[in-house]
Amino acid sequence: MDNAINLSFEEKWEKIITCDQTYDGLFYTAVKTTKIYCRPSCKSRKPKKMNVEFYEDIQKVEAAGYRACKRCQPEIEHSPHTQLIKNVTTFIMNEYKQRVTLQDMAEHVGLSPFHLERLFKQETAETPRTYLEKIRIDKAAHLLKHTDFTNLEICYEAGFQSPSNFYKVFRRLKNCSPTEYRNLS
Ligand SMILES: [Zn+2]
Numbered sequence: 001m002d003n004a005i006n007l008s009f010e011e012k013w014e015k016i017i018t019c020d021q022t023y024d025g026l027f028y029t030a031v032k033t034t035k036i037y038c039r040p041s042c043k044s045r046k047p048k049k050m051n052v053e054f055y056e057d058i059q060k061v062e063a064a065g066y067r068a069c070k071r072c073q074p075e076i077e078h079s080p081h082t083q084l085i086k087n088v089t090t091f092i093m094n095e096y097k098q099r100v101t102l103q104d105m106a107e108h109v110g111l112s113p114f115h116l117e118r119l120f121k122q123e124t125a126e127t128p129r130t131y132l133e134k135i136r137i138d139k140a141a142h143l144l145k146h147t148d149f150t151n152l153e154i155c156y157e158a159g160f161q162s163p164s165n166f167y168k169v170f171r172r173l174k175n176c177s178p179t180e181y182r183n184l185s
Contacts, residue, residue: 005056005093011142012054015040022134025086026093027056028074030066037061042072084109085123088116089131096135096159102128136160137173144182151178 005026007015015023021041030037031047037055038044055061058075062068068075077083091108092100105128106113120128140158143149152163160166170178 005090006096007093009054010146011138012040013049013052014142015138016042016052017046019043020138022131022138025082026089027054028058028061030055030061030064035066036069037066037074038069039072039074042069042074044069044071079123081119081123084111085120088120088128092128092132092135096132096139097157098159099161100132100159132159133169134173137170140166140170140178141174141181144178154178 007023007027012023012027012029016029016038019041023040025039027040028037029040029042029047030053031051032053033047033051055064062075079085087109088105091105095104102113102117106116109116111119117127120126120131124131126134136158140154140160143154143157147154149157151166155163155166158166160169167177170181174181176184
């Protein structure tokens, strides 16, 4: 499976189980038994894991013979800015391990930082910065559950520059410390 956005099959599966809207537009869930494809956030009953394949490109999922889900309507772009937002979120998904500034994101899509921030907030109700933090914390949460890396290793692996910032942001988004999160069953 294509890993262009830095998410493994297992991580994509986790996103669809929680109906996480953060990843809408970045990949599609295709169900082999029904030949229907969905957004990650679709609230329809979840397919069996063995019946799922993921696509990152809507042309490819349609070319493979899948039809759009009537409930989440993955083929419909809800705004003229959908593609631009997707370019920003894809950039963030691919660069989260590095230091990424608003300026970097703005340059990537050819907007001023001010304009990008305003547009991104209008479209997603988040700022590019909080989106980046969410991606990093999701990555950290995945590593906490699926690897033996130490908290410090995970901090840097997820793109945080300092442990204190990592712990602060982690607690804000997950309401517990990384160690507590790891020990949750
Ligand atoms: Zn759907």
